[in-house]
Amino acid sequence: MQVLKEHPCPNCNSELNFDADKNALKCLHCGAIFPIEKSSQVVEENNIRVFKDAAAIPIEPVTTVIYKCSKCGQETQAGADIAFFECRSCGNNVLNPEAYKTRTITPTGILPFHLSKQEALDVFKQWIGKGFWNDSSLKELSLADKLEGHYVPFFTFDCQTYNQWEGYAGTYYYETIRTKDASGKEVTQSVQRTRWYWREGSFERFFDDILICGNTRITQDQINKIYPFNLQQVELFNPEYLLGWHARAFDKELSDTFDAARNEINDRVQREAAQHLADDTYKDLSVQTRYTSETFKQVILPVWLCQYLFKGKTYHFIINGQTGTISGNKPLSTSKIVIAVVIAIIVIAVLYGMSQ
Numbered sequence: 478m479q480v481l482k483e484h485p486c487p488n489c490n491s492e493l494n495f496d497a498d499k500n501a502l503k504c505l506h507c508g509a510i511f512p513i514e515k516s517s518q519v520v521e522e523n524n525i526r527v528f529k530d531a532a533a534i535p536i537e538p539v540t541t542v543i544y545k546c547s548k549c550g551q552e553t554q555a556g557a558d559i560a561f562f563e564c565r566s567c568g569n570n571v572l573n574p575e576a577y578k579t580r581t582i583t584p585t586g587i588l589p590f591h592l593s594k595q596e597a598l599d600v601f602k603q604w605i606g607k608g609f610w611n612d613s614s615l616k617e618l619s620l621a622d623k624l625e626g627h628y629v630p631f632f633t634f635d636c637q638t639y640n641q642w643e644g645y646a647g648t649y650y651y652e653t654i655r656t657k658d659a660s661g662k663e664v665t666q667s668v669q670r671t672r673w674y675w676r677e678g679s680f681e682r683f684f685d686d687i688l689i690c691g692n693t694r695i696t697q698d699q700i701n702k703i704y705p706f707n708l709q710q711v712e713l714f715n716p717e718y719l720l721g722w723h724a725r726a727f728d729k730e731l732s733d734t735f736d737a738a739r740n741e742i743n744d745r746v747q748r749e750a751a752q753h754l755a756d757d758t759y760k761d762l763s764v765q766t767r768y769t770s771e772t773f774k775q776v777i778l779p780v781w782l783c784q785y786l787f788k789g790k791t792y793h794f795i796i797n798g799q800t801g802t803i804s805g806n807k808p809l810s811t812s813k814i815v816i817a818v819v820i821a822i823i824v825i826a827v828l829y830g831m832s833q
């Protein structure tokens with residue numbers, strides 16, 4: 478039996494949402510503000526063993542829960558992995574505290590939304606540029622309806638690495654050779670050569686909070702563009718922060734997130750080893766890495782997502798809900814296209830004129 482929780486306003490029994498501006502719960506009806514009690518407990522790292530054991534178990538297919546609204550009596554069906562939803566009839570707020578338990582690993586930390594919807598829209602307007610925003614067809618879109626605040630599950634990985642590297646370092650030197658130019662005249666020429674020598678060494682490097690997204694709807698490439706998140710501000714997980722926001726358990730296989738973190742660590746190790754090895758250049762670099770003190774945690778981070786149709790094409794953008802960093806694809810400005818076309822016509826005309 479699923480335990481679904483309503484979270485009414487103590488004053489007026491209406492819906493309470495987490496308000497990013499106030500950093501507190503706010504009643505949608507009477508406007509009363511209720512601070513969220515903060516825990517002084519730190520968000521702890523967990524041993525990677527727990528993660529590896531959990532990763533051996535595939536993600537189970539999503540079942541559903543049925544919520545019967547205490548206010549209007551209507552029933553709403555929702556995915557069992559959805560942590561917050563609304564009554565489909567009257568909009569009453571429902572928390573599903575069991576949603577994250579549909580997975581083998583549950584979140585320990587959360588970064589509350591800092592950017593309100595209005596602030597996110599302002600970030601978008603600034604990014605897209607005034608010209609576009611004044612385009613009536615974009616104005617009519619009412620992006621506010623399409624902009625969604627999502628609490629997205631992430632995994633952070635820490636580890637100490639001990640790296641032994643070896644390979645050939647190369648130094649450049651120059652040789653003067655005699656050769657003949659096109660007219661057969663003898664000339665001297667300086668040619669760059671490389672002297673190779675074997676080098677080896679080792680270094681230690683600690684990696685803190687390698688952050689991998691656990692939601693398949695967002696690619697790691699997209700999320701990399703709105704990094705960093707200030708994870709110092711992560712708080713102990715508290716479902717009250719989810720009130721009024723999209724929130725869903727992770728759906729990426731754990732083994733994939735672990736592999737992504739390892740690849741990121743190995744890339745950075747490789748780059749550092751190359752710096753150690755290289756003189757003017759290097760080749761045949763090989764690195765052996767030992768990983769120790771590996772830990773992880775699951776944290777829920779705030780992300781604004783938007784997809785919209787503009788003049789027949791789909792565009793999307795994504796905003797860091799903590800810092801306001803934005804990334805996405807923008808429609809091209811009509812005036813810029815006109816200028817580009819005019820330049821192209823002039824270039825073709827000139828080339829044609831020259832060929833005559």
Ligand SMILES: [Zn+2]
Pocket residue numbers: 486487488489490491504505506507508509
């Ligand atoms: Zn109220």
Ligand SMILES: [Zn+2]
Pocket residue numbers: 546547548549550551564565566567568569
């Ligand atoms: Zn209802």
